[in-house]
Amino acid sequence: MVTVTIWGSLRALTDGRATLEVEASTFKQLLDRLVRDYPGLRPQIERGVSLAVDGRIYREAWFTPIKPDSEVVLMPYMTGG
């Protein structure tokens, strides 16, 4: 089980919870399970999200492995200029 931190404005879609327990071992599995468990997250996830795993930001890498004790933070998809 991985603990995922959800940013503030998404918590309305996760029954107010700031952290969720998700059974997942890769980036894609985690997003798929989030959408399955909280369908309200689908639009944002389809628009794009990044994951910060143990402080390192992954923009969209499906097969990034996630360990059970990893710190995982959901973030909006990153852009720059």
Add this chain to the structure above:
Amino acid sequence: MMALDQNGKRIFKVVGTRPPRPDGIDKVTGRALYGADVAAPGMLVGRILRSPHAHAEIVAIDTSAAVALEGVKAVVTGTDFAPQADPTLRDIQENCMARGKALYDGHAVAAVAATTAAIARAALKLIKVSYKPLPHVTDVDQAMRAEAPVVQAGRALESVPAGTPDNVTHRCEFGHGDLAAGFARADLIVTRSFTTAATHQGYIEPHACLASMTADGKGDLWCCTQGQFNVRTICAALLGIEASQLRVTASEIGGGFGGKTSVFIEPVALALARRAGRPVKIVMTRDEVFRATGPTVSTSIDVRIGVTKAGRITAGEAELRYSGGAFACPTVELGAQAAFAAYDLEAVRTIGWNVLTNRPKEAAFRAPGAPAAIYAVECVIDEACQRLGLDPLEVRLINAARKGTRSSYGPTFDDIGLLATLNAAKAHPHYRAPLAPGQGRGLSAGFWFNFGGNTCVSLNVNTDGTVGVTEGNPDIGGSRAAISQMAAEELGIPYDKVRTMIADTASLGYNDVTDGSRVTFAVGLATIKAAQDAIRKMCARAAKIWGIDPDAVEWVDGAAVPAGPNAGKFPPMTLAEIAALSFKTGGPIAGHHEFNADGAGVSFGVHLCDVEVDPETGATRVLRYTVFQDAGRAVHPSYVEGQMQGGAAQGIGWALNEEYIYGSDGRLQNPGFLDYRVPVASDLPMIETVILEIPNPGHPYGVRGVGETSIVPPLAAVSNAVSRAIGVRMNRLPMSPPRVLAAIDAKG
């Protein structure tokens, strides 16, 4: 195999030096070809007709008289583009050419291609557009009100609460901790509101492109862009063709800074070229660049910070209202995340809104969203320091984020350079230099995320011992030199044996746009891996020549050598020697690497600014300016310094003079360099730079992106300096002379 010093750290031979850039001679002789510098046989001139109204329904467009004019070969309007299901592409297409409504002064409504510029201009005058003007709104706070004119309906994301006015498209929230408890612990709470106007990247080269399409649907596009692959994706979609049928070549670019990461004229030129069956060149005028490309968001920000007498920040919160023009824009999410990113806070919350206005569609100006947000927070921290009688640099040190800090946007920081940059500023003579009456010193920290992205590099070993590196990212700051340096370093050959070229979209795999400060990091990483790939292949060739196992060969100082005494006694074979035999040993040798890079490190900066304000005119002179920034590893220190100085100069302009000024008719009043006042040579002092190097663990040489962070600290550094010089806290940008004078006079 690499040389190591006594601490086991790598010794670099090429990285960290200052060789001449490969495009230098072309650029100082005028030989370099920018967007507008090419022509083609049979070429037509394209011109665009633009709305004179800030907001209007387009009732009808009659192009018949223009079509009939001798010399006109094509006319297009919004209905000539394929409708897009994807909202991002739909917005880009509607911005390139209006469909149904003109959404801002300057919005494109039609375009012509003709044999001469004079005929094209005459043709535009013959196009009859019947507009029904609508009420308009250009201010972000006014646009949020229930009674504001609706710019576009139905564009709100699911995060916006029901019942919110139609112009609000985004709501986001970040942060952690118990704010009430945090504020309860504070000895001083400072609450302030700030506004910043839209600004423009101000690149000296207007957008320009040359497009051609053949009768069988193959297209060629030459344009100045930060991302030719992105241009290909968007144009192919808008024209309804497949990506492989369109080849986009990036010219040398005369500045971008984020403003050339999308398209404006390119799909229009292609559509005209397709209809006319001849090449079409479109070059924007300066007026069009200001009115109809991508300025920044304008902002209205409320900040509240709680601080103890000892200078510890106990709570921070902010509400950020951004407008990115007439199309939905998520930039506020980046601002809301970046606002407090430099600090270790137990309680922090930011709420962000995006609001539509009748203004052009936003594009990034270096770090999108961060400058305004960090400006507001850094001004409030400075005010708290003044009121508590605390040193602003000491307060930053007390509260600075460091390794292990839970960031305000969620993840825990790894090795970061904020403390090092703050300590460098503290130790620097600038910080202790005396100030005269009427002068003030301002300080600001700053931050940017940086990222990696999709990258392909191909590295070819030529039979004469030279190497060609092919990459796909337009060079906006000297990156070709840095890429060549990294290739030379990894291969162990001299810098001048490497030539780095930028490929068109048909010659290389996909590369993300040159943005996010990604090129030295991600393209550099790919180049190092491509070099390692080539090295493996060269070692295998040497092994074959020597008749030994490939695992028994290693690469040292640019040559293949037997690994250890048991491998056999063979003299080293240099890259040149292996290359010379390559045709006989298996064929040409190349290495390559394709990936989606992650692991870009964040970059922190601190700026110190001294100003003198003339009490009679309100004019501010910048006397002294020093930039401290963490580059991870400075591959070419001159170009890192250049990014630091360039971003600082842009931020100084943003703080003191630059703004989009709208009239009551909603039209842009200052679409030119005379009245949109960017810094000139006589406005600025020398800008001193101090490069810190806290290596990024995600890159073999430790590189962090540097291009964007430097625009973030100047807004507050200058504002804090002016505020201290005149004894009045300023809360609006730009601090142009009339505003400063009014503040001085109000103080009495």
Add this chain to the structure above:
Amino acid sequence: MKTIHVAATVNGDAVEFVCAPEESLLDVLRNRLGLTGAKEGCGSGDCGACSITLNGRLVCSCLVLAAEAEGAEIGTVEGLARNDALHPLQQAFIDHAALQCGICTPGILVAAKALLERNPDPSESEIRYWLAGNLCRCTGYDKIVRAVQAAARKMRAA
């Protein structure tokens, strides 16, 4: 459409061209004579990217009518180097990293050369005020000023 025939000298070479009455010298240099070194950044004389010399005087070529060039000596960035020998200013700009995107560089080089011909030992302030008509958005001007100072030193020593 009326056209005007013009004969002039560009970078020491005799040239002839025809132009429309309203055509600027910048347009002619770029579109008719193939000299794309001078750039159009604004078309209104505010940015200096089109800087050239006209009979030895520094001007914005976007503000000069092509017809006014009759009989004139025009100097552009393409005339700074002698064959493959760069002018000291050009070399200094490369050595001191005084360019990033390079779009302002031709105009600044022409302007700087005009300055050093009048004032071989300018102060930092004199350089900055002379170049105030040439906008640069990339560099913040620091390395440009240093490069001009370095070139001036080299030229004084020669």
